[in-house]
Amino acid sequence: MRFLIYLSDYMIPFVFFYIIGLGLLSKTNLYEEFVKGAKEGFKVVLDIMPTLIGLMIAVSVLRASGALVILSELIKPLTDILHFPSELVPLVLVKMFSSSAATGLLLDIFKEYGPDSYLGRLVSVILSSTETIFYTMAVYFVAAGVKKMRYTLAGALVATLAGVVGSVIITKLVF
Amino acid sequence: MLSYLWGFMIIIGIVVGVLKGNIAEISNATINSSKEAVALCITMLGIMAMWTGMMQIAKKCGLVASFTKALQPVIHFLFPDIPKGHIVNEYIASNMIANILGLGWAATPMGLMAMKELKKLNHDSEVASCDMCTLLIINISSLQLISVNILAYRSQYGSVNPAEILGAGIVATFVSTLAGVIFSTIARKRSNKQGYR
Numbered sequence: 472m473r474f475l476i477y478l479s480d481y482m483i484p485f486v487f488f489y490i491i492g493l494g495l496l497s498k499t500n501l502y503e504e505f506v507k508g509a510k511e512g513f514k515v516v517l518d519i520m521p522t523l524i525g526l527m528i529a530v531s532v533l534r535a536s537g538a539l540v541i542l543s544e545l546i547k548p549l550t551d552i553l554h555f556p557s558e559l560v561p562l563v564l565v566k567m568f569s570s571s572a573a574t575g576l577l578l579d580i581f582k583e584y585g586p587d588s589y590l591g592r593l594v595s596v597i598l599s600s601t602e603t604i605f606y607t608m609a610v611y612f613v614a615a616g617v618k619k620m621r622y623t624l625a626g627a628l629v630a631t632l633a634g635v636v637g638s639v640i641i642t643k644l645v646f
Numbered sequence: 647m648l649s650y651l652w653g654f655m656i657i658i659g660i661v662v663g664v665l666k667g668n669i670a671e672i673s674n675a676t677i678n679s680s681k682e683a684v685a686l687c688i689t690m691l692g693i694m695a696m697w698t699g700m701m702q703i704a705k706k707c708g709l710v711a712s713f714t715k716a717l718q719p720v721i722h723f724l725f726p727d728i729p730k731g732h733i734v735n736e737y738i739a740s741n742m743i744a745n746i747l748g749l750g751w752a753a754t755p756m757g758l759m760a761m762k763e764l765k766k767l768n769h770d771s772e773v774a775s776c777d778m779c780t781l782l783i784i785n786i787s788s789l790q791l792i793s794v795n796i797l798a799y800r801s802q803y804g805s806v807n808p809a810e811i812l813g814a815g816i817v818a819t820f821v822s823t824l825a826g827v828i829f830s831t832i833a834r835k836r837s838n839k840q841g842y843r
Contacts, residue, residue: 474813475813475814475817476810476813477813478812478813478816479807479809479810479811479812479813479814480807480809480810482792482809482812482813483792483809483812486700486792487700490700490703490704490707490709491703493704493707493709494703494704494706494707496707497707497708499703499706499707500706501703504699504702504703504706505699505700505702505703506699507699507702508695508698508699508700508701508702508703508705509695509696509698509699509702510695511698511702512691512694512695512696512697512698512699513691513694513695515694515698515751516687516690516691516694516695517687518751519687520683520684520687523683523686523687524680524683524684525652526652527679527680527682527683527686528656528675528676528679528680528683529652529655529656529659530655530679531675531676531678531679532655532656532659532660532663532672532675532676533655533658533659534675535659535663535668535671535672535674535675536658536659536660536661536662536663536666536668536671536672537662537663537666537668538658538659538662538663541662565651568648568651569648569651571648572648572651572652572655574795574799577796577799578682578686578799578803581799581800581803582803585803585804585805586799586800586803586804586805586808587805587806587807591800591803591805592810592811592814595793595796595800595811595815596811596814596815596818597818598793598796599788599790599793599796599811599815599818599819600788600815600818600819600821600822601786601787601788601822602785602786602787602788603786604786607782607785607786608782608786610754610758611757611758611761611778611781611782611785612761612774612778612782614758614761614762615758615761615762615764615765615778616765616772617761617765617771617772617773617774617778618772618773619772619773619774620774620779620782621773621774621779621837622779622829622833622837623774623778623779623782623783625829625833626779626782626783626786626826626829626830626833627782627783627786627787627826629825629826629829630783630786630787630822630823630825630826630829631786631787631822632825633821633822633824633825633826634787634788634818634819634821634822634825636821637817637818637821637822638814638818641814641817641818641821642814645813645814646814
């Protein structure tokens, strides 16, 4: 499992080396393109900023009120059987509906337990391996004008569940 | 959806806060968290710009296009009902590549175009075709190799090595996508037997 740690360290430098190497070989105007793309990135962040402010406020209210602690203690007996930390249950459930609301809860976990704690690492892995189920389905099927979705939801739930179980196992193995 | 979720989070928070006597903490939390969100976005501006800048170079030197081409056999395996050379193959490939590279906002428009074409292939039916189900399941199973957002969040909250979770994230992503692909393949076989397409 040491391999996965090395892979993590090499990932970004390798991607940069590869892209810039190819760019040089194909005589692309590297720096001009980088700046152009970086501007795009600014727009993306500015777009999500208001959403993020709204959701971080909502999550901070939940945390400060003590509601999150009550909730995770209520479900603790059940999650203990499954060997899943009860603190992450709200996040996994919310993630099915809204990616930005889940981000709010993720940041709350980082704040409470630290990004390098077991919970912080696990939650990072879970969120990198799952997508919003209901939001994605609504957007795609409404745009195509499809009313009967057949087995899509079942498949999406299977994939998400596999992702969460896989995240728990791999996080325990690697760290 | 988000309206209710957001509204209830705040209402429940305030009610519980009053019951538990944590109302002053809530007051402080609203002010601090809105400030914090902005600080976070400033970190994200840097990391996101770095990533989209790199991806722009990848696009310009033809790397993205050659990935899209290399993906064709995979697409043919996952979507056996789509005629070869049909434009929808390209839409699906662009959607997947954008997802893999972490350009989610670029993936959605491509995915929607693919859905519209798939509907035409499905004789404008209001019932989803197997191809549509597969496309959705794969999109939801997540394909992203490097989660740039999560790197930004981890670094903002003081991680010693924000990138250390990348390897584990790739394995977990692979597991969820594999589960989605296996499920879609089995479900397709079953519905072919029942006469759906």
